[in-house]
Amino acid sequence: MxxxxxxxxxxxxxxxxxxxxxxxxxxxxxxxxxxxxxxxxxxxxxxxxLPASAESTRALELAEREFPAAEPEQLLLVYAREGGLTTADREAAAADATALAALAADPVPPPIPSQDGAALLVTVPLSPEQTAEEAVGPVLDRARSVLTEGLPAGLGAWMTGGPAAGADFDAAFDSLDTTLLGVTVGVVALLLLLTYRxxxxxxxxxxxxxxxxxxxxxxxxxxxxxxxxxxxxxxxxxxxxxxxxxxxxxxxxxxxxxxxxxxxxxxxxxxxxxxxxxxxxxxxxxxxxxxxxxxxxxxxxxxxxxxxxxxxxxxxxxxxxxxxxxxxxxxxxxxxxxxxxxxxxxxxxxxPARGPGLWARTAGFVSRHARPIWIVTALGLAALSLGATTLDTGLRQSESFVTKPDSVRGFEVLATHFPAGSGDPTEVYLNTTTADRVTGTLRALPGVAEVGQAEPSLAGGWTRLRIVLADAPSSDRAEQTVLRLRDAVHTVDPSALVGGATAQELDENTTMDADLRLLIPLILAVVLGVLIVLLRSLVAPLLLLGSVLLSFGAALGAAALVYHAIGFPAIDRSVLLHGFLFLVALGVDYTIFLMTRAREEVATHGHAEGVTRALSVTGSVITSAGVVLAATFSVLSLMPVVFMMQVGILVGIGVLLDTFIVRTLLVPALVHHVGPRTWWPRHP
Missing domain, CATH: 1.20.1640.10 (Multidrug efflux transporter AcrB transmembrane domain)
Structure with a gap:
């Protein structure tokens, strides 16, 4: 300095x-x-x-510009009884529709029966003022009280639709702040107490x-x-x-x-x-x-x-x-x-400045058996990474909650008894001059259950069609139907846009795939560059980066096994990116702590003794740091949102692997085996 x-x-x-x-x-x-x-x-x-360039984003902007008097958002009440509805069930649903008329922005139509006779659907239109974040809570509370009051025994009833789903999603995240902070502080306090007594x-x-x-x-x-x-x-x-x-x-x-x-x-x-x-x-x-x-x-x-x-x-x-x-x-x-x-x-x-006896013995054992240790640990991590092949990246928005809220269960019941996309139609925006030519083509597409009436814009230049999909919104099959819709309308009208919730999720997945291809190499390049500058070496950074990649693969494989065991085998693509980012960036921390101390010790005691002393002295503190970081990220596994739960599990497992396997065994064994060439081209 x-x-x-x-x-x-x-x-x-x-x-x-x-x-x-x-x-x-x-x-x-x-x-x-x-x-x-x-x-x-x-x-x-x-x-x-979503980015502004996404088709669903452009569709949303066009809707706000050309259809300012758009239909209100629909709150959906779903009633179902196994074996078929009774007269009392129908009367209860009709009474709810009447009671909710005072709440609705437009008239509430009579209950819509399903073809199988086992379900009814009541649609309650809500104004933009009613669905605003600060106002939607009381509106939903009033609708929920109507829904549950006087319900015939054995009749299931759920409240779903865009406003209900949005409120459930916001509620899940709103509960995170206080809970997450409290649990995190408690975990850190406990670990600090155990560490320092x-x-x-x-x-x-x-x-x-x-x-x-x-x-x-x-x-x-x-x-x-x-x-x-x-x-x-x-x-x-x-x-x-x-x-x-x-x-x-x-x-x-x-x-x-x-x-x-x-x-x-x-x-x-x-x-x-x-x-x-x-x-x-x-x-x-x-x-x-x-x-x-x-x-x-x-x-x-x-x-x-x-x-x-x-x-x-x-x-x-x-x-x-x-x-x-x-x-x-x-x-x-x-x-x-x-x-x-x-x-x-x-x-x-x-x-001598040696660490606790346990770490001194561990460091000595690694130095004496360097080659078999790094080979065995590398093979073990590689074998564990095979578990990643069982991962499914098809997590749907309806599967985003650890415990299904009412809106998700309602969507599932709706998809069982009605066309699956009834609660969340896809929207197609066309130049009015091409609308007639496209409508027939859309009706014939596989996966399309219904094409609604054409709605012209205020200026008359655009036409909107609401498409009810045969498959559940955000499912893989529904996304494939959206792709077919886009191909069909773009062939006739290149300026046409397909939007809606399923289209938004399709665009999110497409953009995330592109982000993964771009960001993973970029993150690796940045980390490698920092290691080269820090260690003033070319060999050591490559060894460290390889160990971190192996550790990430093993963490992903182990996490996949946990996801299957707890009943959440599907992941969102963002779990891969977040997991890779935090495990590479944070995982390399512990090797930085180890290798900077090793460089300091090697300059005084030579390569073999310096690496041994570095592991001995830093073993306790780095292990404590790793346990703390793993425990704090594991707090996310207690959250009600599947994405955060899975990130917490993945990063927690990965940090522990880095702490106890990679930093303790693999890296020092590799550095011992490679010898002074580790610091090439500049010896400490």
């Missing part, structure tokens, strides 16, 4: 500057509290996640990471409010987990080095200065790697994916700033007593 950088980096350890750092952060924390309201700027509407040392990093979380939320809120940053419930939830996980990891690394220096120096401020000097390069390198990997998401086509990049990057920046300034300032103010009751004492300077 340069002398200027040393003064800046060690400022939190100074007698006066520590108080300045603390005062500044307290002021920042108070200001951040006023803006830490990410829930106010979240957008969970699928249409807002000190009530004081538990509170100090927990307070610091709490400040980092507030700062990150405030920065994200400002970005969404004033800079157009796209935030949804998933990215807000991931932000909380990421800040607590990464922030605690940085704290563990710093505190471990601080404790090590306290055994060498009586002055705890000097010990902190040395701890910052030695640990900051690894912490900063880790953070920069993750930040740059996250910012590659800015190249994504999906707005939701593109928004996650800066959202999560702001979280890492916040964690880095707070945990390398506020945390050390708090620690030096508390002095050695912060470690009570296990206060470190100054030891003989000649005593």
């Amino acid at each position: 340069s002398s200027a950088w040393q003064r800046i980096a060690t400022a939190p350890a100074g007698r006066r500057t520590a108080w300045s750092v603390l005062t500044a952060w307290l002021l920042i924390a108070v200001a951040a509290t006023m803006f830490a309201k990410t829930g106010d700027v979240e957008t969970n509407d699928l249409s807002s996640w 000190s009530p004081v040392l538990l509170l100090v990093p927990l307070f610091a990471v709490g400040v980092a979380s507030q700062l990150a939320s405030a920065l994200v809120y400002v970005g969404a409010k004033y800079l157009g940053l796209v935030v949804n419930g998933a990215s807000a939830g991931i932000l909380t987990v990421l800040v607590f996980g990464a922030g605690t990891d940085y704290a563990l690394l710093l505190i471990s080095r601080y404790r090590e220096e306290l055994t060498r120096h009586a002055d705890h401020r000097q010990a902190m200065r040395l701890a910052l000097r030695h640990s900051l390069p690894a912490i900063i390198a880790s953070a920069v790697t993750v930040i740059l990997a996250l910012l590659t998401l800015l190249a994504a086509g999906l707005n939701s994916t593109r928004g996650l990049g800066p959202v999560a990057a702001l979280g890492i920046v916040s964690a880095l700033l707070v945990m390398t300034t506020l945390l050390p300032a708090l620690l030096v103010m508390c002095g050695r007593r912060v470690f009570w009751p296990l206060i470190p004492a100054v030891r003989d300077a000649a005593e």
